[in-house]
Amino acid sequence: MNRCTPPLARLSRALALLALCSLVGPLSVVGQANSTKVGKVERIKVHGKGLEGNLAGDSPDRDVSIYLPPSYQTDRNRHYPVIYFLHGFTDSDDKWYGFTKHWINLPATIDKAVTEGKSAEFIVVTPNAYNRYFGSMYSNSVTIGNWEDYVAKELVAYVDNHYRTIPEATSRGLAGHSMGGYGTIRIGEKHPEIFSSLYLLSPCCMLPNLTATPNPQQAAKMEGIKTQQDLEKADFGTKAAFASAAAWSPSTSQEEFHLDLPLKDGQPQPLVMAKWAANAPLVTIDQYISNIRQLKAIAFDAGNKDASIAANNKLLDGVLTSYGIAHTYEEYEGDHINHIADRIEQKMLPFFTNNLTSDKAAGSRSAKKK
Structure with missing residues (x-):
């Protein structure tokens, strides 16, 4: 007695299995999709x-x-x-x-x-x-x-x-x-x-991240910013100083950036420093x-x-x-x-x-x- 499954029968079973898989997909994927909540x-x-x-x-x-x-x-x-x-x-x-x-x-x-x-x-x-x-x-x-x-x-x-x-x-x-x-x-x-x-x-x-004795290099970096392009190229600390000044010591007279920095000509600006301190939560x-x-x-x-x-x-x-x-x-x-x-x-x-x-x-x- 020939126990081999006829080729046509094997093909029919394969197609049926493929159809079933296309409906339910791999069991692990279905389980994952059902368990994951997505907003x-x-x-x-x-x-x-x-x-x-x-x-x-x-x-x-x-x-x-x-x-x-x-x-x-x-x-x-x-x-x-x-x-x-x-x-x-x-x-x-x-x-x-x-x-x-x-x-x-x-x-x-x-x-x-x-x-x-x-x-x-x-x-x-x-x-x-x-x-x-x-x-x-x-x-x-x-x-x-x-x-x-x-x-x-x-x-x-x-x-x-x-x-x-x-x-x-x-x-x-x-x-x-x-x-x-x-x-x-x-x-x-x-x-x-x-x-x-x-x-x-x-x-x-x-x-406030300020000291009474300014860092000469920091002062030079701040005062060296003249254009928006200069600011784009600046280091993180200099960018943060300009953002802080724009938020806490704004100026209507400063034409390019509309802010007052805590240092001018290398010297601390007490009023600007006071404004920054007034915006510090621990103060x-x-x-x-x-x-x-x-x-x-x-x-x-x-x-x-x-x-x-x-x-x-x-x-x-x-x-x-x-x-x-x-x-x-x-x-x-x-x-x-x-x-x-x-x-x-x-x-x-x-x-x-x-x-x-x-x-x-x-x-x-x-x-x-x-």
């Missing part, structure tokens, strides 16, 4: 009335990247808490949201935390604060426009009017990295009626303690190899402790950027999960929003 990213323009007419000539129509959580497209009656996340100096929103290759992909980090049950679902909003000076410092200035007001008022109002948010301070968090961490404490300590919880990742600029924090007491939660961290920032975080920890204000402070093994994705996934998102009010069935609110 949606939109990049829109949001006009800033307070950014109009800035002396730098930057557009008041700002790019804004928005992460919408996995259930946003399917659960049309659900409203969500919002995290406003501020990027750092020389960065932009597109670098954080996967539009441009960068050292971090924020949506992928959020997706991972949501999929693994470490985070609730949030809308996450990041405005593009990259400008002529490589960063706005999230401050109000005639030179760069009113960035502080743009984030706290105009952007929040726009997002509440166009997305299914929970439009209450208890459901809004503010966070950021580096310059964004600075913006978080700067804006958050002034607006507890808008944001209830703050998370600062490696916040810069907590103290001004005592005036905002009553506001900080109104916040539901505040947390901050930095890598131990990020020496000056970690040192300033310790000072912030000491101030809040002296006032009896509950907070979370951590110093971890790392530098300024190498563990930020991990910190967002493991610390920041769980922090907001625990502290922002969620509303899974807000059917009474309008469902006309996107």
